[in-house]
Amino acid sequence: MSTITGAPARPKLDFTVLFARFGTLASLIALLIAFSLARSDVFPTVNNLLNIMSQISILGTMAFGLTVCLVMGLFDLSIAAMATLGGYVATFLLVQYPDSVSVPVAVAASLVTAALIGILNGLIVSYLGISAFIATLATGSIITGAVLGISDSKTIITGIPDGFMAIGQGAIFGVANPILIMLSVGLALWLLLEHTQLGRHLYAIGGSAEASRLSGIAVKRYAPFALAICAGCAGLGGLMAAAVLGAGRPQGVGDGYLLNAFASVFIGASSLRPGKFHILGTLIGVLLIGVINNGLSVMGVPTYWQYIVQGVLLVAALFSAGVLTMRKH
Amino acid sequence: MSAPDMAPVPVSKTGTGSSQPDGVIFLQVEGLVKQFPGTLALDHVDLTVRHGEIHALLGENGAGKSTLIRQVCGASQPTSGKILIEGAQVALPSPHAAAARGIAVVHQHFNLAPQISVAENLFLTEGLPRRAGIFVDWSETFRRARTLLARVGLDLDPRREVSQLRPDEAAMVAIAKAIGADAKLIILDEPTAALLPAEVAVLFGHMRRLAAEGHAFLYVSHKLAEVFEIADRVTVLRDGRNAGHWTREQLSRRSIIEAIVGSQKTFTEEALDAPVQPGEVLLSAAGARGGRVADMSFELRAHEILGIAGLPGGGAEEALDLLYGRYPMTGGRLVIGGAEVTLKSPRDAKAAGLALVPKDRHAESLLPGASVRENISLPNLNQFITDPVLRLIRRAKERTQAEAIGRRLSVKMSGVEAPIQSLSGGNQQKAILGRWLASGARIFMLNSPTAAVDIGAKAEIYALIREIAANGAGVLFTSTEVEEFPRVCHRVLVFRDGRIAGELLGKEATEANILNLAAGEGE
Numbered sequence: 001m002s003t004i005t006g007a008p009a010r011p012k013l014d015f016t017v018l019f020a021r022f023g024t025l026a027s028l029i030a031l032l033i034a035f036s037l038a039r040s041d042v043f044p045t046v047n048n049l050l051n052i053m054s055q056i057s058i059l060g061t062m063a064f065g066l067t068v069c070l071v072m073g074l075f076d077l078s079i080a081a082m083a084t085l086g087g088y089v090a091t092f093l094l095v096q097y098p099d100s101v102s103v104p105v106a107v108a109a110s111l112v113t114a115a116l117i118g119i120l121n122g123l124i125v126s127y128l129g130i131s132a133f134i135a136t137l138a139t140g141s142i143i144t145g146a147v148l149g150i151s152d153s154k155t156i157i158t159g160i161p162d163g164f165m166a167i168g169q170g171a172i173f174g175v176a177n178p179i180l181i182m183l184s185v186g187l188a189l190w191l192l193l194e195h196t197q198l199g200r201h202l203y204a205i206g207g208s209a210e211a212s213r214l215s216g217i218a219v220k221r222y223a224p225f226a227l228a229i230c231a232g233c234a235g236l237g238g239l240m241a242a243a244v245l246g247a248g249r250p251q252g253v254g255d256g257y258l259l260n261a262f263a264s265v266f267i268g269a270s271s272l273r274p275g276k277f278h279i280l281g282t283l284i285g286v287l288l289i290g291v292i293n294n295g296l297s298v299m300g301v302p303t304y305w306q307y308i309v310q311g312v313l314l315v316a317a318l319f320s321a322g323v324l325t326m327r328k329h
Numbered sequence: 330m331s332a333p334d335m336a337p338v339p340v341s342k343t344g345t346g347s348s349q350p351d352g353v354i355f356l357q358v359e360g361l362v363k364q365f366p367g368t369l370a371l372d373h374v375d376l377t378v379r380h381g382e383i384h385a386l387l388g389e390n391g392a393g394k395s396t397l398i399r400q401v402c403g404a405s406q407p408t409s410g411k412i413l414i415e416g417a418q419v420a421l422p423s424p425h426a427a428a429a430r431g432i433a434v435v436h437q438h439f440n441l442a443p444q445i446s447v448a449e450n451l452f453l454t455e456g457l458p459r460r461a462g463i464f465v466d467w468s469e470t471f472r473r474a475r476t477l478l479a480r481v482g483l484d485l486d487p488r489r490e491v492s493q494l495r496p497d498e499a500a501m502v503a504i505a506k507a508i509g510a511d512a513k514l515i516i517l518d519e520p521t522a523a524l525l526p527a528e529v530a531v532l533f534g535h536m537r538r539l540a541a542e543g544h545a546f547l548y549v550s551h552k553l554a555e556v557f558e559i560a561d562r563v564t565v566l567r568d569g570r571n572a573g574h575w576t577r578e579q580l581s582r583r584s585i586i587e588a589i590v591g592s593q594k595t596f597t598e599e600a601l602d603a604p605v606q607p608g609e610v611l612l613s614a615a616g617a618r619g620g621r622v623a624d625m626s627f628e629l630r631a632h633e634i635l636g637i638a639g640l641p642g643g644g645a646e647e648a649l650d651l652l653y654g655r656y657p658m659t660g661g662r663l664v665i666g667g668a669e670v671t672l673k674s675p676r677d678a679k680a681a682g683l684a685l686v687p688k689d690r691h692a693e694s695l696l697p698g699a700s701v702r703e704n705i706s707l708p709n710l711n712q713f714i715t716d717p718v719l720r721l722i723r724r725a726k727e728r729t730q731a732e733a734i735g736r737r738l739s740v741k742m743s744g745v746e747a748p749i750q751s752l753s754g755g756n757q758q759k760a761i762l763g764r765w766l767a768s769g770a771r772i773f774m775l776n777s778p779t780a781a782v783d784i785g786a787k788a789e790i791y792a793l794i795r796e797i798a799a800n801g802a803g804v805l806f807t808s809t810e811v812e813e814f815p816r817v818c819h820r821v822l823v824f825r826d827g828r829i830a831g832e833l834l835g836k837e838a839t840e841a842n843i844l845n846l847a848a849g850e851g852e
Contacts, residue, residue: 197710197720204707207696214653214687214694215708215764216679275698 023320024271024281027313028288035295042298050176056290057178058083058237058244062257063264063282064182064189065233069226070265070277071193073206074132076227078121078140079234079261083254085117085143086110086235088151091248095159103163110239111232117143118231122224132227144251151250160246168243178240185233190279202226206277260289263314270317288313354416355380355545356401356432356514361410363396363569370396372569373410378514383536383546385560387553387589389783393569394549398516401547402434403427428454433507434516439499441491441506448474448487451506481505482535497528501535508544515539516547521555525641533559551781553582554812565589590784607633607819610664611682611772611803614652617661621647623827625661629772629803634794636814636838637807639824640847645807646688648824649774652805653685654678665772679708684770686761688777688809694761695749702731702745704760708768734763738793755786762793773797774805779813791817811840823847 036044062079069076090110093101101109117139124135170177193199204212205219213219237257242248267288268281292313293306356378363371371393378384388394399405401412403421411418414430421427424434441450448470449457458469474487483501491499500520507515521529536546536559550556556563557580565572565588573588575581608631617625622644629635639645651658654672663670665681672678675685687693696704706713706727713727714720731745738759742752749757758778765773775794779787794817798804806817814821821838823830823846831846833839 191721195721195724197714197722200703200710200722203699204696204703207698208692208694210693211696211707214655214675214685216676217708218674218676 020270020274020320021272024267024284024288024317028284028291031288031291031295035291035298039298043295048294048298050174050179052287052290052294053179053182054176055294056286057176057182058240059257059260059264059289060182060283060286061178061185061240062234062237062254063261063268063286064186064279065230065237066261067265067268067277067279067282068189068193068202068233069132069230070269071199071206072202072222072226073209074125074223074226076118076121076132076136076230076234077258078117078136078143079230079237080254080258081140081143081147082114082117082231082234083238083241083257084249084251085147086114086238087242087253088147088156088238088248088250089113089235090164090239091156091160091242092151094161094164095156095248098159098161103161103167106164107167107239111235114235115228115232118228119224121231122227125227126220126223132223136227147250151248153250155250156248157246160242160248165243165246168240168245178244181236181240185236186279186283189229189233193279198225203276260310263310264289267314267317270320274320285317352382353380354378355414356547357411357413357416358397358401359411359413361397361400361412362408363393363400363405364408370569371400371407371410374566374569374571376401376564378545378547380513380545381540381543382561383540383548383559385548385550385556385563386566387550387556387563387585388566388572389589389785392566392572392589394566395518396569397566398434398518398547398549401427402432402516428510428512431511431513432516433510433512433514434518435500435503435507435520437519439503439520441499441503443492444490446488446490447478447485447494447502450491450502451477451487451509453506454510477505477509478502481508482538495528496524497531500524500532504535504539508539512544514545514547516549518549519551520548521550521552529555552810553585556585557582586784607631608801611666612652613664615662615664617651617658617663618827619651619658619660620656621827622651622824625651625829627822627829629805631771631801631803632798633820634798634804634806634818636818636821637805637824638811638814638821638843638847639807639830641809643847644824644827646776647827649685649776649805649807652678653683653774655685679768679770682769682771684708684765684768684773686758686765686773686775686778688780690754690757690761690780695757697750699749700746701735701740701742701749701752701760702728704749705731705734705745705764705767707764709764712767730767734767735760737766738763739789753783753786755782755789758782758786758790759793762790762797766797770802772803772805775807777808777810778806780809811843814843815839825849 042048062083066076066079090106093106093109094103121132121136121139124130125132167177172180193202201212201217202222204215204217205222209219234254238253241253264285265277265282267285268283269275269277271281271284272278273281289310292309296306296309297303354377356376358374358376360373360375361371362369362373374393374397376397386394386397396405400407401421403424403426406422412421413419419430421430442453451474452458452470458466458473460466471487478485478487481501481504483498483505485498485502491502494502504515520532524532540546548556548560561577563575563580563585565574565585567589573585575585610628610630612629613627615626621642625648627635637645637648650656652663652672654674654677657673663672670681672681678685691697696707709730710722712730713723715723728745735742735745740752740756740759740763742756749760752760762778778794779790782790794804794806808814815838818838819835821833821843823833823843825847830849833842833846
C-alpha cells in the first residue's frame, strides 16, 4: 500500500505480461510453423506466402484506415458500404465516360467521394453530437441505398479498361500491386500515427477528449479527419476489389470485410502494446486472419471453420489483453 | 424463488442497536496484519469501535485505511490477527458474512444504481417484495421504503430516481439501505467528498441521531475540520501501523496532524508571511460575465498568487473556467498582457498564455493510458516539430524535456516512459503542473490542485505554486478546501452569487473571514 510509487519495475519475468504482449505474435508464429509442418509441400512456399499477402491486401488496407479512427475512439461501421461505393464509382465513371475519364481521374474521384462522405460522418459526430457508431451505421445505409439506386442493381462488367484492372492484377518485381498498396498505406498511416503531431493528438483525444481540449487541441476538427482517412482507405479497398475482380458490383463488396477489419484491429490492440490501437498490431491481426484462412484451406478444412476459428481467436486476443487490465485492480 | 412475503420493517423500532447501551464494544480488531507481496500493508493494527460512537479513521493515502476496512467488511482476509464482534472472535470470509454480522460499508459514491428508483436501490440486495413469487409488489415496496426512509429521518419519495437526488440525500439513502440490512456498524468512506457544506451539516445531524440510537459509525475522511466536528474518537494510521488514538476531549489539531504526517515531514500551517512585490499587470477583467459568473472585475499581477474563493456554485470555480474559454463570456472585457482578447475556446486561452489545472484530475487532465512523457508533452508537441507541414515529432527532444520537468519537480517515477497510472496522486498532479511549466504559460489557473493527494505531497505542491509565482508568473488559485487559501494566497477574492463579494489581503484572508464573506454573513 505505502510503497506503490517510485519503486522501479521489478526485473522478474512476469508471464502474464509476456502473454498479453506477445501472445498474438507467438500464436501467429506457432500457426506458421504448424501449417508449414502439416503441409510442407504447399504452405511454406514463396508463392503461397505471397498469395496470403495478396489475400489480405484489401482487408489490410481497410483495417489500417479503421485503426486511425479507433485510435480516436470512433467506430466506423460505414466501411462496408464505403468499399462498395469506392469500387462502383471508379468503374461507373470509367465505363460511362470512357473518353473523358482516365484511370487516375477515376481513382481520384472515387477516393475523394469516399473521403468527403467520411468528412460528413465526422461533421455529424463533432457538431451534431451523434455517436460515430450510430452516425456511420446511418450513412452506411444511405450509401448502400444510393449505390443500389444509381446502379439499378446492375453489376458493371464490360468496358472496364485494362489500366484499371492492372491495379488489382498487375505486379512489380513479382509482388502483386495490392500488396504494395497495402504496405504503402500501412507505412504512411504508421508514420502519421506514431511520428506526427496529428497522430499524437489523435491518441490524446482517444485517451481523454476533455484533457486534450483543455490542452489547447481543437478536438472537434479531428473526427472529420480521422473518419475521412478511414473512409478513403475503405474506398480504396473496394476499388482494389473491383480491379481484382474486373467488375464494379453495386452491393455486398465490403460486407465480408467489416467484421474481419474490426477483428484485425482489436486483435492488434491486444499485441505488443495491450490496450492501444496501432498499425503494427493491426498488421499482426490481419496476418493472423490471413494465415488461418489460407492454412485451413490448404489443409482442406471446410470453409465454415474459418469463421469459427476467427471468432474464437478474437475472444482469446481480447481476453489476453484484458488480463493485464484486470490484474491492475 | 425467495420468500414472497418478507416481514415488513417494524415502524416503532428505534434502531436495532438500541438494545445495547452506549459504550459497549461492538467491534474489536487486535493485532491485524495484512501482508501483500513486497509490502506490509497492516502491521499489528488495533481498533475498537463502541455502540453509539462516531469513530474517525484518519491517515494519508496508503496509510492502510482502505486495507483495514477491506478486512473488517470481509472483502479481503487478514494474514494474521483477530477480529471480534461483541466479544466473540469471528471469521469474515465474504462481504455477505460481514453484513450478516451487522457491518455495512457506504463507499464514497454510495454504491447506488443511479438510473433506478430509491426504493429499488433500498431492496437491491435482498430483492423486491413479490406477489406469488414472481411479480413485484410495488405498493408494498414503496410502503416499506417509506418506512425505512422515515427511520433515518429522510422525507423523500421512494419513487424518485437516485440520479435526481442531492448528494446528501443519496448518502442518507445509502445509510438507510445499510440500516435496512440491520447494520450495527456503518463504515463511511469519505462520504462528504461530493457534498456542499449545508448538506454535510444535514448528514451530520442524521448521523448524530442514529448514533444516539445505538448505531456505530466508522468515518473515513481527509477533512480534519469535519472530523473535529463529528468524531467521538479518532484513530490515526501511518505506514500500516497505529499512530495514535484520541477521545473527543483530547482532540488537538497539531498532534493529529503530526500523527498523520509523521516526524520526518514538515508541514507549513501558517500563511505566507513574506510580502511579495507584485510585477506588471498580466490579466485584467472588467465586468466579465458568463455562466454562473454575473460580474467579475479584478487585476492579476506577475509574482502574485490570487485566491478565488466562494461556496460551491458561488462562481469561484466557474470564474476560472470562464477565463479559460470553457464556456462563452457573454459580456465584459478581458485584457491579457496589455491587449484586449476574446477567448472562445481553451485553445484561444492557451495561445494567450493561460494554463488551467482543472479540479478532476482523472476526468479532465490525465491521459490515463499514456506514459508520463506523453502526459507532460500533451499541450507542447508543437515545440518538437521538425517542419510546419508534416509536423513530425522529435521524440528525443520530447523525452529530454519530460525528464527535465520530472527532475525539477522531483516526480517519483521509474522513468518518463512509466505509465502515468503507476504514479501516486501527488506525483500525477506534479506531472500535470509540469505540463504547463513546459508550455511557458504566464498565467496559471489552479482548481483544487491538492485534491486527493496526501499531506506530504500537498506541502510540495504548495511550494511549487510559490515557486511558479516567484519566477514571474501570476497564479489564480481556487480550492474546495477553504483552509488552503490562507496557506497559499497573497490575496483572496471571495465570490457570492456570481459576484465578487469582497477582497481579503494577506493575514486577513482567514478561513473564517472567507466563509463569512462567501455566505454573506456580517452585513
